[in-house]
Amino acid sequence: MFTMILICLLILLLIILDFKLGKKSHQNNARILPFAETTGDYRLYKNGAPLFEDLFQEISEAQVQVDIFFYLISSDQAGRDFLQVLKNKAREGVPVRLLTDRLGGYQMSKSIRSDLKDAGVQFQFSAVPGFPYFFYKLNRRNHRKITVIDGKIAYVGGFNIGRNYLGENPKFGDWRDYHLRLTGPVVKELHHVFLDDWYGATGEKHAPSVHHAEAKHPVKVMATDGVKLEHEFLQMIERAQQEILIGTPYFIPTRKLMDALKQSLERGITLRIMVPLKADHPFVKEAAIPYLEQLYRFGAHIHLYDNGFYHAKTLIVDQSLADIGTANFDRRSLFLNKEVNTFVYDESFINDLRKGYMDDVQNSIPFNEEWLAQRSLATKINVQIAKLLRPLL
Template sequence: MLITLVLVAILFILLLIIDFKIGKYNHNQNPRTLPKQETTGDYQLYKNGSALYEDLFQDIANAESQVDVYFFLVDNDYISQNFLQVLKNKAIEGIPVRLCTDRIGGYKLNKKIRQDLKRSGVQFAFSETPGFPYFFYRINRRNHRKITVIDGKIGYIGGFNIGSNYIGGSAKFGDWRDYHLRVTGPVVGAIHEILLDDWYLATGERIEKHTTTEKGKHKLKVFATDGVELENEFTSMVQSAKNEILIGSPYFVPTDQLQKALKQAIENGVELHILIPMKADHPFVKEAGIPYLEELYHHGAHVHFYDDGFYHSKVIMIDGKFADIGTANFDRRSFFLNKEVNTYVYDEVFISDLRRAYFEDVADAVPFDDHWLKRRALSTRINEKIAVFLRPFL
């Protein structure tokens, strides 16, 4: 009996591996790529969920012609309920309102909630619903984007989802650090195009994007990825650095290519800082990064564990001249599985303020050093070994 169970387990694991590999091959042959868009716009940065939600909810309440929303995750708590009520109120006024979430990330939007949205006139759809063929691969393929477009004039894009966690409502995580942008100008059309493409894939319905005649003061690029291109894009960023690289990410599981580029940058005299959370919100993600961080630390990198809440920001800054703020983590899942969207900013005044905020968070961090490495728990060391096998999913 035991032998039979072991054989069945082995067969099941082999089937999952085959499913994943064939699914990945098929995906790489047919990615949903969108062109990187050079555009202009104006922007406001949020690093606090309360301020973000206050402005986002008010902008939706003031909408006059259209509200299109995509969030990877919408929770089922009082913040989420307030958010959904704002959408329902707008739809009741007769304004077209479309809400889309990832099928796994939005699982708390149960049938009752969805029916209530529909009765109010809100159009709802799930993105990236798992199915056959390649079920195991597709259940790992998530749409991790967070985009809102209002009247074709105002856009929101960044790392925050919707829920009380993101305003420090979790006793476990405390204060939640993330970055989100409110944008105006032509860049709104660029992010709207991405959101509406997701809506088309989820529903089959094509919606014409709103356009604006407003001009933007600052150069921007919007880059949507579908599990391809991002590794090379991040590598190019790293290789372009002359003096300084600042990386902030909740997860750090680089590829061999990126690890090599980071080490080469240090050897070229570039100062590398990496900021990640001390707490982990998923099993094995912290442990998966430790071997890479240890190698970079001994190579000369400055590594910091944010310890004043949970660090969820996804940012890369190069030489004080370029900043990438988006949804993509510095991990294999964002590189090879998820749909992501990143915004590139080139305004040195803005980047100077962002850099200052980054080092304020570094001041609230614990150094990753020989002392920490020697004192880490046995369970952490064991999980590091297990995490080696889980890297493709982390």
């Protein structure tokens, strides 16, 4: 018995050491991809069906290249349809490169990968765990979702590929998310992000396609690698003068972000936070409750989305700046994952986005004293367990 306890303690110690040394190595070697403000024209998707329809159609019409990264590709009918479009295009002789995260892409079996290869699709896993620092690398995921077609069209946002994202999973129901279709100079920058990930997975260097299409709206790409994202969120919160709207499936902020949000409330700024009522991962909902309760008692308006599952990731400030991308408001996105976000400054677009957000508020349950009082004993116990798991959630 003593020997078993000793072995368990030794394993725990090795994991802690692995994580600490891995974190130090990561911070010293993070991939920094700085981009200046540029221009782009955009279309917003809030539901999977129209997104998939347009995405699949434009892939099928590609003439030059198709480069795609999704964190997760399911092996269900939606996933099979997606892969079939890629195989058809590759058989036409158009170069097709497909990346997926090694853990998120766990359903990409050997037979699926073999079929892709036979059709001419170049497939690779990204962020493959290895030594040294295996445990840390196991937690460091590439969470991006980028598509670049012919160097002219890019898609980026929160949707992955699968039936969940079409609202066909009865457990979650309708799936609320945000995804952008972009054209103009911004496409080159998103292509640069994809090609950097391709280089990380294969060692192959490629230059992004260049098309001199014009666009009128100012935008900025923010590609993060477990650093800088907290700073960007802080800057957005601190510039607010009237209103901050946050939408995220997972809300596990840092102390700096919590302090900034509390200070914004003290300055009289309206703060709204929307999270899903349902949970799609263990403990993430419970981990958020203490933070949400603190902000609620400071005067924030907290909304629990109850018209399906809320997976959108957005931060809207004063109807003058909106962030749409892949990053959640949690420790994993802030300090572990590779993410990519798009900052939009167009007032008309932001007004439409804000209206959609407020429409979703109407389909939400208020986080208030009544809801807190009705929590089950199991939820209260899970809240305490979740406190220990915050760095990994």
